[in-house]
Amino acid sequence: MEASISLIGSTTKPNLSSLIIPSSSIVLHPRLPLPALRLKKVSVFPRISHRNRLIRAQCSDGLRPEEDDGFVLEDVPHLTTFLPDLPSYPNPLKESQAYAIVKRTFVSSEDVVAQNIVVQKGSKRGVHFRRAGPRERVYFRSDEVKACIVTCGGLCPGINTVIREIVCGLNNMYGVSNILGIQGGYKGFYSKNTMTLTPKVVNDIHKRGGTFLQTSRGGHDTAKIVDNIQDRGINQVYIIGGDGTQKGAEKIYQEVERRGLQVAVSGIPKTIDNDIAVIDKSFGFDTAVEEAQRAINAAHVEVESVENGVGIVKLMGRYSGFIAMIATLANRDVDCCLIPESPFYLEGKGGLFEFVEQRLKENSHMVIVIAEGAGQDYVAQSMRASETKDASGNRLLLDVGLWLTQQIKDHFTNVRKMTINMKYIDPTYMIRAIPSNASDNVYCTLLAQSALHGAMAGYSGFTVGPVNSRHAYIPISRVTEVTNTVKLTDRMWARLLASTNQPSFLTGAGALQNVIDMETQDKIDNMKISSI
Ligand SMILES: Nc1ncnc2c1ncn2[C@@H]1O[C@H](COP(=O)(O)OP(=O)(O)O)[C@@H](O)[C@H]1O
Numbered sequence: 022m023e024a025s026i027s028l029i030g031s032t033t034k035p036n037l038s039s040l041i042i043p044s045s046s047i048v049l050h051p052r053l054p055l056p057a058l059r060l061k062k063v064s065v066f067p068r069i070s071h072r073n074r075l076i077r078a079q080c081s082d083g084l085r086p087e088e089d090d091g092f093v094l095e096d097v098p099h100l101t102t103f104l105p106d107l108p109s110y111p112n113p114l115k116e117s118q119a120y121a122i123v124k125r126t127f128v129s130s131e132d133v134v135a136q137n138i139v140v141q142k143g144s145k146r147g148v149h150f151r152r153a154g155p156r157e158r159v160y161f162r163s164d165e166v167k168a169c170i171v172t173c174g175g176l177c178p179g180i181n182t183v184i185r186e187i188v189c190g191l192n193n194m195y196g197v198s199n200i201l202g203i204q205g206g207y208k209g210f211y212s213k214n215t216m217t218l219t220p221k222v223v224n225d226i227h228k229r230g231g232t233f234l235q236t237s238r239g240g241h242d243t244a245k246i247v248d249n250i251q252d253r254g255i256n257q258v259y260i261i262g263g264d265g266t267q268k269g270a271e272k273i274y275q276e277v278e279r280r281g282l283q284v285a286v287s288g289i290p291k292t293i294d295n296d297i298a299v300i301d302k303s304f305g306f307d308t309a310v311e312e313a314q315r316a317i318n319a320a321h322v323e324v325e326s327v328e329n330g331v332g333i334v335k336l337m338g339r340y341s342g343f344i345a346m347i348a349t350l351a352n353r354d355v356d357c358c359l360i361p362e363s364p365f366y367l368e369g370k371g372g373l374f375e376f377v378e379q380r381l382k383e384n385s386h387m388v389i390v391i392a393e394g395a396g397q398d399y400v401a402q403s404m405r406a407s408e409t410k411d412a413s414g415n416r417l418l419l420d421v422g423l424w425l426t427q428q429i430k431d432h433f434t435n436v437r438k439m440t441i442n443m444k445y446i447d448p449t450y451m452i453r454a455i456p457s458n459a460s461d462n463v464y465c466t467l468l469a470q471s472a473l474h475g476a477m478a479g480y481s482g483f484t485v486g487p488v489n490s491r492h493a494y495i496p497i498s499r500v501t502e503v504t505n506t507v508k509l510t511d512r513m514w515a516r517l518l519a520s521t522n523q524p525s526f527l528t529g530a531g532a533l534q535n536v537i538d539m540e541t542q543d544k545i546d547n548m549k550i551s552s553i
């Protein structure tokens with residue numbers, strides 16, 4: 022059987038013999054018997070930013086299964102890609118008591134996770150990612166590992182659980198004892214002392230909110246960070262953070278590869294907003310939704326105890342309204358949910374004022390949940406706003422919660438001459454600062470273990486996360502190139518509208534078309550990415 026291979030994203034022409042050898046670093050097609058494979062053609066394309074590694078194989082034995090079934094593996098880099106002579110060792114898990122009776126301790130190099138699991142008869146197989154988990158061979162001797170952990174960006178419930186489980190997992194499963202904590206985010210690499218992390222030190226940190234290692238925004242200096250990694254002899258870097266952090270992790274990986282260092286760079290996606298693409302859900306999200314119930318319930322109790330009570334609860338979500346949407350769906354006392362993805366308007370037919378008045382007439386009270394990023398352009402029209410950014414370059418938002426409170430108050434007092442009782446609750450930081458709940462703790466444990474198995478197995482420049490409930494290694498660039506947002510044209514938003522019976526605000530001129538245009542563009546961008 023012959024195959025032609027395209028390596029997209031490779032900087033150097035690959036050594037053919039190393040590609041012909043069935044290696045754990047390149048899986049061509051899960052159905053291909055690798056030892057029988059002969060290479061027909063190898064093409065090397067220049068690096069493209071949105072696809073780190075895409076490895077496709079095309080059979081030329083007449084069957085052409087990949088061409089027919091459209092299988093694509095979006096692979097992650099492996100240290101042997103640029104260090105082909107790196108020795109490997111049997112995985113110490115072979116001797117592990119914990120895994121003694123497990124049927125399949127090791128994940129096969131042919132196991133992949135499908136990005137799309139809803140298919141039709143005759144669908145192309147589509148994009149797949151490498152399945153996460155321990156591998157038969159590792160590329161680090163346990164006593165040689167010097168790992169470090171860093172946390173960057175905003176807080177999120179569960180960060181401490183991930184830290185704890187990386188430390189305990191490396192120690193218990195791989196016998197690694199040399200683990201450093203980098204304090205205060207990326208800048209901590211070059212501006213602070215490190216701390217030693219042992220299972221004892223991190224034993225109960227999962228019971229606390231925040232990050233044991235502290236965090237920061239800004240301060241990503243790739244050269245300084247990699248110099249520091251090199252100077253300290255660090256060979257595994259675990260980076261916990263959101264979209265910004267993952268972009269930084271990608272740059273660190275690229276510099277590590279450029280310098281030819283045996284350093285595994287592993288990203289663990291963190292975002293309370295659930296705005297990271299590809300993965301099912303980010304850790305801490307469930308906890309945030311649960312905690313949001315307390316604020317919504319408080320608002321509801323307040324407003325149902327007075328006449329014409331209007332409660333407004335602001336939840337986090339800069340560009341993605343997932344917390345607001347799911348917290349609303351979970352609660353049932355919310356009359357209206359406003360998210361960044363769905364523009365709304367106040368005045369006139371189908372507007373928010375009309376809806377508030379209608380609910381007050383019906384129930385004498387109502388609750389609005391609003392995501393912090395909702396209606397930003399609208400708010401900016403009535404406020405003199407200057408574009409300010411945080412240290413990482415994220416746009417600072419206008420306070421839509423306060424603004425909406427004032428608008429509703431003014432309208433009913435001055436225009437409708439009605440007395441209303443406004444209660445505004447902003448629980449955003451209170452939600453973000455709590456420890457993770459039970460299900461997030463389990464999720465964080467899996468993330469940490471998947472990350473360290475991947476690093477020990479020599480993968481690098483990857484992000485870990487569940488894709489259709491199976492943990493996978495995903496090229497970092499794949500999770501940073503698009504923001505995960507609520508799709509108004511998907512059924513979940515319709516479920517919410519059906520549950521609250523609120524207006525869709527799509528009656529304004531061109532509003533519906535705008536949404537469709539935006540989402541179509543998103544889809545086209547995604548399709549371009551998936552079809553390369
Ligand atoms: N494009 C980028 N390239 C390199 N580093 C980045 C980039 N964007 C953000 N960072 C760094 O990542 C860290 C966290 O980013 P930030 O956007 O604040 O939070 P989050 O990672 O949670 O989205 C900061 O130290 C910031 O300097």
Ligand SMILES: O=P(O)(O)OC[C@H]1O[C@](O)(COP(=O)(O)O)[C@@H](O)[C@@H]1O
Binds near residue numbers: 175
């Ligand atoms: O801590 P800060 O800088 O006030 O951050 C607030 C922002 O952080 C977030 O929680 C998200 O932060 P990340 O991008 O770090 O995940 C937003 O929802 C919120 O706007």
Ligand SMILES: [Mg+2]
Binds near residue numbers: 263264265
């Ligand atoms: Mg972010």
